[in-house]
Amino acid sequence: xxxxxxxxxxxxxxxxxxxxxxxxxxxxxxxxxxxxxxxxxxxxxxxxxxxxxxxxxxxxxxxxxxxxxxxxxxxxxxxxxxxxxxxxxxxxxxxxxxxxxxxxxxxxxxxxxxxxxxxxxxxxxxxxxxxxxxxxxxxxxxxxxxxxxxxxxxxxxxxxxxxxxxxxxxxxxxxxxxxxxxxxxxxxxxxxxxxxxxxxxxxxxxxxxxxxxxxxxxxxxxxxxxxxxxxxxxxxxxxxxxxxxxxxxxxxxxxxxxxxxxxxxxxxxxxxxxxxxxxxxxxxxxxxxxxxxxxxxxxxxxxxxxxxxxxxxxxxxxxxxxxxxxxxxxxxxxxxxxxxxxxxxxxxxxxxxxxxxxxxxxxxxxxxxxxxxxxxxxxxxxxxxxxxxxxxxx
Amino acid sequence: xxxxxxxxxxxxxxxxxxxxxxxxxxxxxxxxxxxxxxxxxxxxxxxxxxxxxxxxxxxxxxxxxxxxxxxxxxxxxxxxxxxxxxxxxxxxxxxxxxxxxxxxxxxxxxxxxxxxxxxxxxxxxxxxxxxxxxxxxxxxxxxxxxxxxxxxxxxxxxxxxxxxxxxxxxxxxxxxxxxxxxxxxxxxxxxxxxxxxxxxxxxxxxxxxxxxxxxxxxxxxxxxxxxxxxxxxxxxxxxxxxxxxxxxxxxxxxxxxxxxxxxxxxxxxxxxxxxxxxxxxxxxxxxxxxxxxxxxxxxxxxxxxxxxxxxxxxxxxxxxxxxxxxxxxxxxxxxxxxxxxxxxxxxxxxxxxx
Numbered sequence: 033x034x035x036x037x038x039x040x041x042x043x044x045x046x047x048x049x050x051x052x053x054x055x056x057x058x059x060x061x062x063x064x065x066x067x068x069x070x071x072x073x074x075x076x077x078x079x080x081x082x083x084x085x086x087x088x089x090x091x092x093x094x095x096x097x098x099x100x101x102x103x104x105x106x107x108x109x110x111x112x113x114x115x116x117x118x119x120x121x122x123x124x125x126x127x128x129x130x131x132x133x134x135x136x137x138x139x140x141x142x143x144x145x146x147x148x149x150x151x152x153x154x155x156x157x158x159x160x161x162x163x164x165x166x167x168x169x170x171x172x173x174x175x176x177x178x179x180x181x182x183x184x185x186x187x188x189x190x191x192x193x194x195x196x197x198x199x200x201x202x203x204x205x206x207x208x209x210x211x212x213x214x215x216x217x218x219x220x221x222x223x224x225x226x227x228x229x230x231x232x233x234x235x236x237x238x239x240x241x242x243x244x245x246x247x248x249x250x251x252x253x254x255x256x257x258x259x260x261x262x263x264x265x266x267x268x269x270x271x272x273x274x275x276x277x278x279x280x281x282x283x284x285x286x287x288x289x290x291x292x293x294x295x296x297x298x299x300x301x302x303x304x305x306x307x308x309x310x311x312x313x314x315x316x317x318x319x320x321x322x323x324x325x326x327x328x329x330x331x332x333x334x335x336x337x338x339x340x341x342x343x344x345x346x347x348x349x350x351x352x353x354x355x356x357x358x359x360x361x362x363x364x365x366x367x368x369x370x371x372x373x374x375x376x377x378x379x380x381x382x383x384x385x386x387x388x389x390x391x392x393x394x395x396x397x398x399x400x401x402x403x404x405x406x407x408x409x410x411x412x413x414x415x416x417x418x419x420x421x422x423x424x425x426x
Numbered sequence: 427x428x429x430x431x432x433x434x435x436x437x438x439x440x441x442x443x444x445x446x447x448x449x450x451x452x453x454x455x456x457x458x459x460x461x462x463x464x465x466x467x468x469x470x471x472x473x474x475x476x477x478x479x480x481x482x483x484x485x486x487x488x489x490x491x492x493x494x495x496x497x498x499x500x501x502x503x504x505x506x507x508x509x510x511x512x513x514x515x516x517x518x519x520x521x522x523x524x525x526x527x528x529x530x531x532x533x534x535x536x537x538x539x540x541x542x543x544x545x546x547x548x549x550x551x552x553x554x555x556x557x558x559x560x561x562x563x564x565x566x567x568x569x570x571x572x573x574x575x576x577x578x579x580x581x582x583x584x585x586x587x588x589x590x591x592x593x594x595x596x597x598x599x600x601x602x603x604x605x606x607x608x609x610x611x612x613x614x615x616x617x618x619x620x621x622x623x624x625x626x627x628x629x630x631x632x633x634x635x636x637x638x639x640x641x642x643x644x645x646x647x648x649x650x651x652x653x654x655x656x657x658x659x660x661x662x663x664x665x666x667x668x669x670x671x672x673x674x675x676x677x678x679x680x681x682x683x684x685x686x687x688x689x690x691x692x693x694x695x696x697x698x699x700x701x702x703x704x705x706x707x708x709x710x711x712x713x714x715x716x717x718x719x720x721x722x723x724x725x726x727x728x729x730x731x732x733x734x735x736x737x738x739x740x741x742x743x744x745x746x747x748x749x750x751x752x753x754x755x756x757x758x759x760x761x762x763x764x765x766x767x768x769x770x771x772x773x774x775x776x777x778x779x780x
Contacts, residue, residue, distance in 0.1 A: 075541055077548040078590075255509060261730045262510060262520070269523045374519065 057094055057129060061104065064132050065295035066142070067093060068105035076102055098126050106297040109143035116140070176218040176239060179426070191244040195220070198240075218242060222339035226407055236410030238402050242426050246379050247398035249424045253377040257398040271370045273393040274385055280394045283387025284308045286323075286356070286363055287404060290371070292378045293416045294423045299372040300416055301325050306356050306386065307404040317342060320404040321356065328360030329353050334407040345408050359386040367393050379420070441778075444498040448472060451494075455666070458692060472496060476666035479692050480761050490764035492756060496775050501753040503733040503774040511735050511751045514562055514608045515542075518748065524725045525739070526747040528610040533562070534596045535606040547575045547589045556612035559584075559596065560750055561605055569663055570750060572612065572627065583660075616743035618713050622672075623700050626653020626661055629749055630674075630712075630739040631758050634726040635770040638733075638777070643726040645719065646768055647759035648674040650681065650712075651738075655702055657689060665757050670697055672707050673762040679715025684708050685761050694761060718746050734774060 061067045069089040072079070076097075079085035085092035093104050101111040113127045114120060117140060120130045131142050183189050195218065202221045203211050213230050214221060218239030223229060227237055238246070247254055256262050260276035267273050274280055289302040306321040317337050321330045322345075330348040334341060348355075363384050371382065381401065383394040405411050412421060451474065457465060458475050468475055471487035472495030481491050492500070501508045511517055518527050533540040547555065554576040561569070573582035573592065580592045587595055593609070600606050619628045633647040650672040654662045662668035670686035684707045688695040698708040712718065718739075726732065736753055739746035756765060765771050 074544040077545055252509060252513070255506065256516070259507070259731055261728065262507075265520050265523060265728050376516070376519065 057126070058090055060132060061094070061128060062090060064128075065293060066104050066108045066128060066132070068296060071105045072097070072102070094126065098128060104128055105295070107142055107295040112143060113140070176216055176241065179218070179241070179245075187248055188245060191248075192241060195241045195244060225340040226336060226403060227410075228341075233410050236412050237406050238400065238411050240402070242421075243400050243402050245426045246400055249379050249420075249426065250377045250398050254398050257377055257380055257396050260395055263395055266376070267371070267393060271367050271393060272390055274395075276395070280383075280385040281387045282309070283385070284356070285394070286359060286384040286386045286391065287401065288363070288368060288382045288384070289400060289405065289411070290368070290377075290380055290382060291417065291420050292375060294419045295416075297375075299375045301368065302414065302417055303405050303411055304360070305404050305408070306330075306359075318404065320407055321348070321352070322405075322408040323356060323360055328357040328364070330355060332408050336403070336407050341407060356386065359384075359391050363391045367391065371396075378424075438502075440502045441499060444495060444502070448495045448498055474666065476687075477757065479687060480665060480694055480757055481764075482694055488764065490766050491760055492765040492771065492775070494757075496766075497756040498753070499778050500734050500756075500771070500774060502778055504731070504735070507731040508753075511732070511753065512562075514560065514751075517751055520729070521725070521748040524721050525745060526613065526742065528558070528613050528747065528749075531557070531609045531611065532593065533606065533608050534593060534600055536597065536601040536604065539593055539597060545593070547580075547592070557592075558610050558612050560608045560610065562608055613740055613742060613747045615740050616713075618710075618743075619741040622650065622705055622707055622710075623652045623654065623670075623703055624705070626655075627663070628652045628741070630718075630741055630746060631736065631752065631755075632722055632739070633734070633736045633756065633759055633765075634722065634732075635734045635768070635774070636726070636732065637770050638773050641730065643723055644770060645676050645722060646771060647756075647763065647765065648676055649758045649762065650674060651758050652684070652700070652707065654686065654700070664755070665761060670700070670707070671758045671761055674712060674715075676719075679712035679719070681708050681710050681712070683762060712741070714745060721746070734771070 067090055072089045072093060073085065079089075079092065079097075082092065085097075093102065097104070098110055101114075103110050108128055108131065110127055113131060113135070117127075117130075117135070120127050120135075123130070131140065134140075135142070180192055183192050196215075199215055199220055203215070206214070206221050206224070210224060211221075214224060217229075217234055218241030219227070219229060219234075219237070220240045223237075223240065227234075247257070250257055256266070264273065264276040268275075284306050285308075286304065286306050288304040290299050291302050292298070293300045304323045304325060306323065308319045308321075310317050310319060317335060319333065319335050322332045322334075323329065324331050330352050332345045333348050333352060334345045335343050363386070367384060368382065377396070377398070379400075380396045380398055382396055385392045385394050402411070412418060449469075452469055455475050458479060460468070460475055460478055464478060465475060467486055468478060472493030473481075473487050473491070474494050477483070477487075477491070477494070481488055487493070501511070504511065510520065515530060515533070518530060521527050530542050531545055532542055547557070554574075557573045557575065557580075559571040559573060559582075571583045573580050573584075575589050575592075578589050580587055580589045580595075584595065584599060596607055596609065615627065622628045629651045631647075631649050631651055632645060635644055635646045636642065637644060651663075651665070652670040652672055654668050654670055656662050656668050665671050665686065668687055668689055670684050672681045672684040674680070675682050684697045685694055686697055686701075687693070699706050726735075729735075735751065736756065738749040738752050740749045741747075759765060766775070
């Protein structure tokens with residue numbers, strides 16, 4: 033039997049329902065990274081006159097802003113999303129909530145502007161509906177085969193050709209089965225031993241073909257990432273940096289990967305390792321220490337040769353744990369944070385010389401050196417990384 | 427030398443683009459009373475019509491001068507790195523390591539407005555001030571524009587309106603002209619620049635080139651572009667419009683001569699003092715020239731990826747402040763000295779086949 037609703041009980045029920053709903057919406061949106069209070073107030077200066085908006089920007093967006101067509105941050109374009117999706121328009125649902133709950137898993141994009149990347153990097157030529165690498169849809173097949181099928185621009189095809197040629201040269205010792213497995217996933221033969229392939233995590237590794245395509249995600253900024261003299265001009269006076277014509281001293285090198293978070297359009301750290309090269313008896317070997325991004329402590333250690341692991345990843349010895357903590361803190365505060373202030377690229381590997389007293393930036397590269405990172409395990413595991421790969425269709 | 431008969435031979439897309447920009451700008455210029463034959467000669471040689479008077483040509487285009495088409499092609503000497511200079515945002519980041527750089531508020535394209543800093547003029551208690559609008563594509567476009575903001579409204583060459591509508595107005599123009607603009611803060615010029623022609627924006631232009639084999643940086647030309655009021659009351663900002671060009675000695679920073687178009691006689695004339703304001707120009711010394719020179723050489727020395735660039739600075743009391751990259755606009759230098767006689771420049775032009 034249906035309960036009889038008096039005006040008081042209706043009000044009470046509504047209040048309870050709304051009371052429960054509002055915090056969950058807030059939580060969902062703020063957890064998603066698509067709302068930025070600073071961006072919201074900065075981009076709509078007229079809100080400075082609205083005390084509600086100033087005191088509670090997110091609350092203002094949920095109750096008023098979204099219905100006025102305001103964007104929550106650089107990663108979501110409210111009016112464009114409504115214009116593109118008639119069902120969302122007719123349903124009268126908060127479009128950002130629709131995107132977070134359903135749209136992101138369906139055939140829908142949050143913005144026409146490269147997920148906010150275009151807004152933060154004005155010089156990146158992206159433009160409306162233009163993908164940097166592929167003309168792809170969000171739900172496009174991200175398998176190696178799907179990736180190769182979509183390659184339709186000269187540089188992408190060249191990367192595929194180079195990969196294929198290199199694979200042919202190096203695959204003579206592989207069995208037919210292994211060769212097919214690796215080639216069909218975009219890995220060069222040496223990755224079989226280095227990553228322990230085949231394994232269940234194969235799709236979470238950045239393949240060699242993907243590593244060749246990643247630089248294209250930087251658009252025009254690639255120029256900067258491939259010109260040491262320009263990098264030196266941009267950064268040498270702001271942070272400790274080695275002269276572009278001076279080779280780094282032999283010794284440990286800190287390597288960090290930064291990428292743009294498509295939701296917040298901020299540069300975030302993906303991974304950091306310290307790489308040491310050793311040459312006992314002429315055999316070229318290397319050691320990689322994976323660092324915790326929060327504390328800088330060593331999380332795992334791997335010794336490897338050019339085409340094989342010399343042991344499984346292991347936990348650090350007690351004396352190894354804090355070995356690079358100080359260098360990491362310095363690099364994080366004085367180098368990485370400084371670079372992140374003005375995002376000039378979407379994806380880069382930063383090499384930092386830590387052999388001296390003070391860590392110094394050697395340079396930025398758009399080509400990722402995958403091995404020192406992925407001998408510890410696959411790189412593409414975080415939500416940000418997966419979103420990035422999906423957004424660019426790499 | 428450029429000739430329009432060679433257009434079919436221009437296979438390089440950059441060369442074709444330069445030719446297109448040149449030919450469009452050529453027909454935009456007034457004819458300065460030149461007969462058809464002279465106009466044809468100038469077009470074939472790649473010069474704008476105004477150059478006939480500015481370069482003191484008598485019978486035919488002078489071969490010693492860098493033509494406007496060649497001036498536009500000079501940036502191609504930087505090969506793929508010309509994009510660094512063409513990109514106002516990246517260029518600002520680079521220049522900020524050497525001198526003051528005005529803050530960029532937003533980039534306005536026909537499709538969208540990309541905010542970089544919060545617009546102070548759209549806030550509740552916004553005061554008055556000025557902004558500068560730069561086209562993102564340099565060349566022979568409309569050049570920079572000053573916009574005055576006062577009492578919640580804006581005023582400038584592109585019209586008037588409410589200050590919160592400024593960006594929409596600019597975007598409408600971007601759509602109309604199929605181009606994009608950068609809106610920057612206006613940095614006040616210092617006492618020296620102001621005294622040259624009070625009320626006008628008086629800018630320092632420098633042409634930097636690199637020797638091809640030894641890669642030595644060289645300051646090829648330095649001039650001060652001094653404003654002048656035109657007969658219709660507007661401010662001339664280019665020498666072809668009536669602005670004055672003062673030549674600066676590269677070693678001492680002394681202003682050695684000042685020239686401009688005499689509007690009545692359509693001829694190049696010397697102006698040791700400002701013809702309208704009476705302020706003295708020739709014989710004056712640029713403040714802190716040695717420091718400025720060192721800064722320019724340091725910048726170009728470290729820009730080893732560049733071979734030629736033409737920059738404009740605003741002179742403040744604290745030193746030069748980056749204003750714009752103005753590739754292609756070399757008349758301000760050439761009215762004092764034909765640039766094709768510079769071996770570095772001519773070698774770049776030869777290599778480009780321009």
